[in-house]
Amino acid sequence: MNVLIVGAGVVGVTTAWSLVQRGHRVTVVDPLEGAALETSRANAGQRSYGYVYPWAAPDMVGKALKGLFSKYGPFKITTPWSPRTLQFLAMTARCSLSHHRYNQSHAALLELAEYSRHCFQALEEPPEGSFDGQHEGLMEVANDQAACTALRQKAQVLDRLGVDHEWLSPEAVRQQEPGMQGPGPVTGGLRMPGDGTGDCHRFTQALARACESRGVEFQYRTAIKDWDLRDGRIRGAWVQRAPEEHRAGKKEAPSPAHYQETDQVVLCAGCASRDLARPLGLSLPIYPVKGYSLTGTIDDPAKAPLSTVVDHGYKVAMTRLGNRVRVTGFVELADFNRGIPARRLQVLREAFTSRFPGAADLGQAEPWTGFRPMTPDGPALLGWGRQGNLLLNTGHGTFGWTLSAGSAEVIGQLLDEETPAVDLAPFRPERFDRA
Ligand SMILES: Cc1cc2nc3c(=O)[nH]c(=O)nc-3n(C[C@H](O)[C@H](O)[C@H](O)COP(=O)(O)OP(=O)(O)OC[C@H]3O[C@@H](n4cnc5c(N)ncnc54)[C@H](O)[C@@H]3O)c2cc1C
Structure with a gap:
């Protein structure tokens, strides 16, 4: 399947790795110059599998x-x-206000974090070069x-x-x-x-190189401009490359947007997801x-x-x-x-x-x-969007580095119609629709 991943932060790149390992043809677009240059750039570096909790505590x-x-x-x-x-x-x-919701979200985050710890064990092999990762608590x-x-x-x-x-x-x-x-x-x-640490930026950049060597196409300096939405499915997107800066300080004229056909979209654009999803009829409260x-x-x-x-x-x-x-x-x-x-x-x-x-x-x-x-409660938006071929893996808040490996694998499972490894109910993207 041709999959378009929107965003090359730690969440988008781990998702790309999971999907290419499963035999999908993957393209990643990101307006920045390389991977992990936005929120995944210099976070606290904790892979805090035992220390994840919802944002909206009572x-x-x-x-x-x-x-x-x-x-x-x-x-x-x-x-x-x-x-x-x-x-x-x-x-x-x-x-x-809801203790029940908090407790349910807490348990769900811990379950996803535990699964992520397991997935990281396999993921730490591919990145070449040190990302200063360790598990010293x-x-x-x-x-x-x-x-x-x-x-x-x-x-x-x-x-x-x-x-x-x-x-x-x-x-x-x-x-x-x-x-x-x-x-x-x-x-x-x-x-x-059992908790860990590591430089999320270095890890993501190394994993992006490993993805490229397995055929993932990264289109950097390239942003989604518009969606081609027909019959309830995303058929493709118009994407535009940013003009190059020349040494003389002059910019190239912007290139016209080009059309990127796709079978499947995974939205991993962090804080930008809200604006990107709006033309698709989704209101993501990120x-x-x-x-x-x-x-x-x-x-x-x-x-x-x-x-x-x-x-x-x-x-x-x-x-x-x-x-x-x-x-x-x-x-x-x-x-x-x-x-x-x-x-x-x-x-x-x-x-x-x-x-x-x-x-x-x-x-x-x-x-x-x-x-x-x-998100207003804390758990990410992880699962199918309203369009039949849109998956969301975004809104990971305080714990995106920790949860990235597990949530990427879950996206692979959903795409390949397998039973997800964790209970996704507290992560349902549509849970705020009537909030
Ligand atoms: C101060 C701080 C400390 C933190 N500490 C920790 C920690 O210790 N442990 C932990 O687990 N987490 C931590 N986090 C949270 C973690 O960093 C984030 O949850 C994680 O980086 C989010 O990754 P992401 O890939 O979803 O988003 P990002 O890294 O922001 O990636 C989103 C990508 O989407 C791209 N994008 C934007 N617009 C478009 C467009 N139009 N088209 C295509 N792409 C687009 C952006 O350029 C960006 O590269 C911390 C965060 C902060 C701010």
């Missing part, structure tokens, strides 16, 4: 309001609030008694859901991460021993939830994290990626504002120094901002 509205006005609160909303932001907040608040560190209580409650939920985890005393936390010698208080830690990261070279490996540590107080993740460290934080509703305020980076630096002083000079680190493609 206590999220209260927590968000509490942290909104503090410099250190992770949740931010840029003013004035846009209609899109308000609509997303209202939908999120509505989803967060994820640890969330409590900084006071209230954090301890919150993490112990989390541990009870993980117990109930059968997720492998361990509770660590302050001494055990420091044994686990001997570089953690900063002044930040430690009152305990929750560790997921919102770009902004975050920031700093990536720096490690000066002293003995003082650096060995794996990934989440500071419960700052809500900042600190992840070892080979000889680099990445510090990531904030959950901000700012539409598509790509600005990187210095005060956000300052909080990331403070959080890191309070745990791992002397490990890296984050003054020299590379700043980045990206947008989590978030």
Whole structure:
């Protein structure tokens, strides 16, 4: 079957790999210069199979309001609030009212994450070159008694859901991460021993090369301009290549859009999926939830994290990626504002120094901002769209790197009319139609 994949982020490229392995002829289009240059570029690097949870938690509205006005609160909303932001907040608040929905989504995310862990084992073979991937566990560190209580409650939920985890005393936390010698208080830690890390951007680029060597055609600098929708099926798309920049600074005239015929479309366009799906009659409530990261070279490996540590107080993740460290934080509703305020980076630096002083000079680190493609409840949109030949694999929010390998395989199963490996009910793309 000829399959057109829209988007070359980690989700699109893992999907391409799954489909080419199954014998399909795959074309991937993306307006950027290469793979994984949008949200998959510099995320926190965690493959947190035991640590996935829905966005719309029952206590999220209260927590968000509490942290909104503090410099250190992770949740931010840029003013004035846009209609899109308000609509997303209202939908999120509505989803967060249902404990049943939260519990069901949580279990479904954990099931997909566990399947993804399994799929990653096979996927780690093809990419040539290191993506600094490892499975040395994820640890969330409590900084006071209230954090301890919150993490112990989390541990009870993980117990109930059968997720492998361990509770660590302050001494055990420091044994686990001997570089953690900063002044930040430690009152305990929750560790997921089987969780992993890795550079999502490097992984995706390597996997894209492996896909190409198996015949996948990547059309970069190329965007979908319009759909050819007839008799309820997508027959093809008009795609347009961006003009080349010349050295003299002059641009080529844009080339006319060309027609790309296809049997099947898989939409993997992250935050852009909403606009791309609208002409198809689909209303996808995906919102770009902004975050920031700093990536720096490690000066002293003995003082650096060995794996990934989440500071419960700052809500900042600190992840070892080979000889680099990445510090990531904030959950901000700012539409598509790509600005990187210095005060956000300052909080990331403070959080890191309070745990791992002397490990890296984050003054020299590379700043980045990206947008989590978030649905109002949290689970992705994974499954058939209204058109008979449209599949969606988008809206993975906070956990797209973690869930990519599993959800790509699920798309292959749906396309080949096999029973999906996980229960897809909480991921149904049409679940917001009447919300
Ligand atoms: C700060 C931050 C930290 C994060 N940390 C983690 C983490 O630790 N672990 C984890 O699992 N996840 C994490 N995430 C989430 C994860 O990065 C995302 O869920 C994931 O990258 C989404 O991948 P994607 O392929 O769906 O989207 P993207 O990577 O955004 O890819 C979508 C692609 O679609 C393309 N596109 C856009 N318009 C068009 C068009 N018209 N035609 C064709 N293509 C188009 C874009 O150019 C882009 O390349 C984090 C995200 C952020 C922002």
